[in-house]
Every structure is written in C-alpha cells, then in structure tokens.
Amino acid sequence: MSDKKLLDLLKKTGNPEFLGELFSRYTHLVFGLCLKYLKNEEKSKDTVIDIYEKLQNEIGKHDVDNFKSWLYVVTKNYCLMELRKAKKNGTLYVGNEFEMDHFMENKAELHPIDKEVSVNTDKALLDCIEKLKEQQKRSIKLFYFENKCYREIAEIEKEEEKKIKSRIQNGKRNLKICMEKKNDQ
C-alpha cells in the first residue's frame, strides 16, 4: 500500500496502526538523522520514540500531503530544538513545518544531474560540467556517467571516500549555479 493511501486511511479513521505502519517505513531515516545531530545512540533512540509520539498528536493538525517530506522536517526541527536545549543558544529552524511540507512537496526539484536526463539532450548541463574544476569534473563524470560508486572513485583518484562525497556535492552545487546563470541569460 502506498504512503498516500495509508495517509488517507489514517485521516479518515484515525487508527494509530496506520501511522505506525507509515512511520515504520522511515524509522531508519529518522534514527539516522537523529544520530547525525545528536551524535548519541541511546539519546537518538529515545528521540525517535518522542518524535513518534509527537506525530500522533500533530498529524491531525496539519494538512500533510507528503508524509516522508513532512517527517523529515519534523525530525530535523525536533533534533535542532534538542540541541538548542543543550546549548541554550538561539533557535535554528529549518523552516515552519506548515510551510515546509508544501515546499518540499511542490518545490522539491531534483538537481538537473539527478534527473534521468539523456546525455544527448541536456547540452547546458554538459557545458556546465566542462566548466567545473578538474577534480570535480572527473568525480561527477565517474559517478553519473560511468556509474562508479564512491569507493571506486576514491580508489581511482587516490582520495578518501569522504572527500569524494564532498567533491560530488560541491560539484553539483556549482553545476546548479551554472545552470541558473544559463537560465537567466
């Protein structure tokens, strides 16, 4: 059953089992995200439970269209609030949950290179790839065109896997900037 169907059933019936089923599909993502921000296994496990309980109270208050996106925002904000409590600093929000669920659903555009674009048709993308720094260009090509995994690219480039990941991320960011400029022209 799709997420959308489960969400509809949950809205209609209010049966917590549907929420449980939805949540169980993404528990590993919620847990991983908590680990990223809280850096503590036990604390992260507890936070996952807290987030689930929060969902039970909040799901009825929001008009959620995309459960996964909404869950991402809720989890991230919850973790950042936990960090704020620990540090007693200013709040750092990803965004208002109401805004973000619609934003994520409607505006979440894939990066041009992440779309299934034909190599032959997207000339602008190819041009921008050629304008990248040499190392970024090589990594992007190996990953997207030659379907090499981070590990293989790390072996070829004689770099650490972590560095290759960063290089691809930065390369994508530079590609996006380049594509935006081309669109503006």
Place this chain on the structure above:
Amino acid sequence: MTNKKLHTNTENFRRYLKNEMTRKERNAFEKEIQRDPFAREALEGFESVGGINFENDLQQINERISPKQKRSKTTYWAAAASILLIITAGVIWMQLSDQFKSAEVAENKIIEKNETLTEKDEVQDNLIEEPFVDKTNEEQAKIAVNENQQNRIKEGKGLPEKEISDEKSTAKSIQEEIKPVSPMLEETIAQTEKKLNVESVIEAPQKSSPIQVRGASRADKNWVDGVAFNNQQKKELSTSDSNVAKELRVTNETMREETMIDTGRQVGRKVTTNLVQKIKKDKKAQPLIGMEAYEKYLDEEAILPGDYNKNKVRVKIKFTITEAGHTINFKNLNNANTFVFELATEIINEGPKWQAEISNGKMINSEKLLRITFQKK
C-alpha cells in the same frame, strides 16, 4: 546515465552499511541518496557515529512504538518468562551460596582443630606440612597418623598411651571431619592453595634476569642502547641477544613513532603515512598550501545559490584537525543557517589538506576556527 534504482529502504541501508552490496548496487544506492536529502543525512548519521548495531537498534525502536495487540501480548509473556527466570536464578544462587557457607564452616572447623593439635609436636609436624594434600580419606588418615611419629611418641617418653590414643582418636576425628568434605570445598581449598603459591612468587624480589621482549611492541622515549624502560611498571626490559625485530606500524587515524631495532644496532625512524619527516619545532595547524592560498580557495568556493534569500551569510565554523590532517567534528558557532553551515563543511572537507599541529615534537589533534563569508556572484 540511466541505471537501476535502489530504494533507500531499511534493508538496502543495512546492506550498504554492512558492505554487502556489489559496486553497481552501491552506485545505484548512492545515486538515490543524492536525490533524497532525508536519506542522505540519515546515512551521514550512521556513518558518523561508530559502533551502531543497525538491526538491533531498529528492532528495539520498533518494539517500543508498535501499537499492535499481538506484540503487546508477546511482550507480556516475555516479561513473565523473564521474571520467572530471574526468580529461578535467584533461588539457585541462594542454594549455591548456602553450600559455600556450609563448606566454609566445615573448613573453619577443620582449621580450628589443626590449631589445637599444633600444641602437640608429633602430630603438629605432619599436619602443618600437608594439611589437605590427599583427597582420599585413607590418605588423610595416613597423614594424621604417621607411623614414624607414632614410634617417636612411644619411644620419646613423650605422650602417654592415653594421649596417643587420644591423638589417634583425634586423628580419626580429623579424618571424620575431613570425610564429609564436599568436592566443592576441595576445589576451593586447592584454589586457595594455588593462590598462596602464586602470591609467594609475586612477592619474591625481581632479582632474576630482565624480562625479554619478544615480538613487536611500541618503543617510548626511554630507549637507551637497546635497553628499554617502561615508565608505568618501572621494570627493566631488555632486548634479547637474539633477534628482536619491531615493526613500523601506521594506522588509518594516527601516526605512531616506532623504533626499528636490528640485531646489534639501533635505528630510529619517524614515519608519517608514506613520507619520512624530520621532527620539527612546535607549529600550529595550517593548510598544506598555506593560509593565504587557502583563504583564496574559500573565497572562490563560498558562493550562495542564486535563489537563496540572502546576498551574504557569514559562518563561524570550528573543527578538529587530526594528527593525520583530517578535518572532523564541525561545529556551527554562530548558529548560521543549516544549509550554509553544511556548505561550509563540504567546502572544507573537499578542500586542501591540513598539516597537523606539532607540539613537543609530536603531531597532535587541534581545533581551528574559520570565518567564511558566503556571497552571491
């Protein structure tokens, strides 16, 4: 560019983290991760915190949040079974401890008996020498009643017959005392005896030849002409006359100084990754390309996307530079927007490598604070 998609579900996450995927599968999974910021950040979380038991942790979480009755019932049964098990274990433990106590009481009685008998010389020698050596009752009886001692008693104008018979009866009573000793007590006694023997060895002064070092071990600063002093134990270690070889070891995370020792001569080498470096004087951590060039790199890379809602954002970022020159533990000191902070992290991670701080001739971890200004171009 088209490739088979690999969903970022639990099973694929597990396989990716446990290196169970083929390289093609890894590429497909990584591409999905690139498309999915939720999955990407989650994967970063799993990779940043070591020692996670993925399956166990998720199972625990799922069990805690499951609303289904079936699982609740199972939980109740499991709880009941656990309580029963604990009670059973407790009862068994109490019984065992009772047995130990009774064994101790029996032992104390025997010891007391021995003490009273030591007043009588003839019997005393036998008892002190080998109190519980033999396990069989017959042998114990022999200890208690020694023929030579009996003769001495008879000749030695010592004890009257009455006393001899008393001693015999005493010996017999000892035998009787010893008789009902359980195998468990015998084991306890044997262990106690072993302890006594061990302690006496430990207490003996270490005047024998120094302990020979075999195999590879790490040398510290106190190597002098082939003789090493271990600061913690204050014992003298020495190389044997035969071959003592030590290996150079370099770990992924840290560099260690190792001393290469050949037969008859000592060679010191300092190793960092694949390079041989001389120890330098104290120096703060800095980029290998120099700080000026690094700042230029940052200026070039710190660009905000065109659709970002601000023209300029400053990030105050603190991170650790390890002994190996890796950059880890990034902290957002001025609470900059998460998106920009993560950009800054990526730029530093991808950027030129750092030279670790040198202190007292050793490379150490250190922290660095950078202010990066992101702008639109």
